[in-house]
Amino acid sequence: MKKRIISPIIQNIKIAHGTYKMTLFAPYIASNVTPGQFVHIKIPRDSSLLLRRPISVNGVDKNNGTIDLVYRVVGKGTSLLSKLKPNELDLDLLGPLGNGYKVEENIKSLWLVGGGCGVAPLKLAAQKWSNLDITAFLGFKNKSEAYQIDDFKNLCSQVFISTDDGSLGEKGFITHILIKHISELRPKLILGCGPISMLKILKQISERYDVPCQISLEERMGCGMGGCFVCSCAIGIKDSWDYKKVCTDGPVFDSREVIFDEWP
Amino acid sequence: MNGPNLSVEIAGVTLDNPIVAASGTFGFGIEYSDYVDLNKVGAISVKGLTLEPRKGNPPSRIVETPSGILNSVGLQNPGIDHFINHDLPMLKQYRTKVIANINGKTIHEYCQMALKLQNTEVDFIELNISCPNVSQGGVSFGTDPDMVYRVTKAVKCCCQQPLIVKLTPNVRDIKEVAHAAEEAGADAISLINTLVGMAIDINTRKPVLANVTGGLSGPAIKPVALYMVWQVAQTVNIPIIGMGGIMTGEDAVEFILAGATAVAVGTANLVSPTAMLDVLEELIKYMENHDIDDIHQLIGGLVL
Structure with missing residues (x-):
């Protein structure tokens, strides 16, 4: 069931260029969220910013009742969020909302394909299904925008990285690296999240190689x-x-x- | 039971309280049942219906503007038959009154929908002649008083339920239009629908909305809406459902003082799923603080 939750801010830190990670105390969400689901956040302080901001859950700590949200500063609302300090105020959020990724019990190996901001929800997937054989393909614009690579390395069997300018990992789009490996390895399921341009190519690849693929x-x-x-x-x-x-x-x-x- | 009397009557139908969900901002009600006890909402005007299912406009359909939002959904809905067979029975499990908001491309289509709603449990029909986001019908019916008269008259002849006519603010003189609707037999008037506007992405130089223009709603339009409700209240003798940027109980009181019998909450539902219950609670608090034991003491109570 979705709920409205008033959530204290535990931490709010910059983790890459223009990208922040906020940790919130929200035990109900931490216990009930599925990877791919999101919370809908009311922007505090400025009542002229009417709409809530949907942000996917990046990680959970069930023991401490906290959730992590990773977000990029793209406008006034996210800029305001990025300036909030721990315990300064409590955020009004709705969640968990939406339908997340579904991994059937017979699936033993999983590929995660993320680009930019879209890498964030895949970390929760890697966390939840860490008992499976996971390969992650993570694409960023450049080294300064990359984040949480060590987390993925801890949770996944293999991690491939690419950047548009080659400043980290291989140079080029992450889908180019994916295609190099897919014909020999044939994963059972791909979970993807990222810009539309990436998702379009991911859809084509999954159809050409007949690999089921869920995209957010x-x-x-x-x-x-x-x-x-x-x-x-x-x-x-x-x-x-x-x-x-x-x-x-x-x-x-x-x-x-x-x-x-x-x-x- | 103590506490002030909140029930109001519109065309012989009693609403437990004057808080109404504005069409298009609260789906078919059921979507919100995790958050809201629908029994506590006076009435729900459902998502705008058309004769056939309708896909609506391509995305993007919404953009935030200062203290407002622009939308261009384009009347996406599953069609009136689906509503009658699927959504209406679910909604009728609750005490809330149901308003069917209907949209036609022609007068004939409006009439066909009114006929389909005969012998259903719908409590009111709301004639939407004010949608700015469709190429045929919609607001084109609502800007010309003669056309407003013709469509209202035609639907009034074939509808069983009380008829509410929903007006657009995108007109030269709202009083003329309201007068035409009353003359044609409207049982109530709801206003305002959204104001036409647009937003441009200066990086791509493209309009943010795929439909280029959209309807502006939210606190940004509240003063305009309030003025129009006040003008119409002085013109017609039928009840008014006032709306436009109502976010709080205090906002609702303003519309009621201007002459509205009931008030609709729209954009606020997108901000908070419990917005209508919050508005209701604040309205009650205002009445208690001012020793008002009946909502009728407030309706049209503006002091000049």
């Missing part, structure tokens, strides 16, 4: 409850699709169902 989508969001119909994404098959809601039908979808042609 992002769209400008309103209520988070499925009530306002604004966070739409085209789901279905060509010539027979509908706009589904990222907040309650997603954010995680089977990549085969996502019709990217309908994105402007």
Whole structure:
């Protein structure tokens, strides 16, 4: 069940260029969240910023009842969040919202493919399914924007890194590295999150090599409850699709169902 | 039971309290049942319905603007038949009154929907002639008083339930339009729908909304809405459901003083799922603090 929670800030630190990690005390979310699900945060202090910000959960500590959120500063709301100090105030959040990734019991090996901000929710996936054989493919713009690589190395059997400029790991898009390995290793399931351009290629790769793939989508969001119909994404098959809601039908979808042609 | 009397009557139907969910901001109600006891909401105007299921506009459909939001959903909905067979029975398990918000491309379509709603448990029909986000119908019916008269009259002839006409603020004179709706037989008027606006991404030089323009709502439009409600209250003798940027109980009191019998909460539902209950609680607190034991003592109570 989703709840409204008033959550004290435990920590709020910069972990990469323009990227922050906030730790919140939210035991209910920590115990109930599935990787890929998100919390919907009310921006404090400035009542002119009306809409909540949806941020996926990056990690949990069930013993201490805390959750980690990793977010990029992209506008006024996230800029305000980045300046909050521990115990300064409590955040108003709704969650856990949305449908997360689903990993069937018979799955023994898992590939995680993330780009930029999209790496964040995959860390919770690596944490939850750390008993599986996990290979992570993480792409960043450059070295200064990379984060949590050591965490992934601790949780995964293998970690591949790429950056657009080659300042860390291999140079190029992470999907290029993925394609080098997929024909020989044939994973059972791919979980992806990242920019639309990356997800489009990931969808093509998963279809060409016939590997099931779940991707997490992002769209400008309103209520988070499925009530306002604004966070739409085209789901279905060509010539027979509908706009589904990222907040309650997603954010995680089977990549085969996502019709990217309908994105402007 | 003590506490002030909050129940209001609109066209012979009694609402437990004057708080209404504005269409398009509260889905079909059920989506919010984890957070809200729907029995405590006076009425719910459901997501705008069309004769056939409708996909709506491409994303992005929403953008935050100073103290407001712009949306261009474009009436995505599962169609009126799905509503009657699937959503309505679920919603009717609660005490809240149900308002079916209907949208046609033609007068004939509005009438067809009103006919389909005959002998259903819907409590009110809300004629949406004010949606700014569709290319056919919508606001084009709501800006011309003659057209408002024609569509209201036609639907009034074939609808069983009390008819609310929802007005757009994007007009030269709101009084003319309200008057036309009343003359044609409207049982109540709701206003305002959103104000047309736009936002531009200066990095891509593109409009933020895929539909280019959208409807502005939220606290940014509250003074405009309040003025229009006040103007209409002086023009018509039928009840008014006032809306536009109501975020608090104090905002609701302002609309009621301006002449609204009930008030709708819209954008605030996107900010907090419990917004309507919060507004209700604050309204009660205001009444208690001012020794007002009946909401009717406030309606139209503006002192000039």
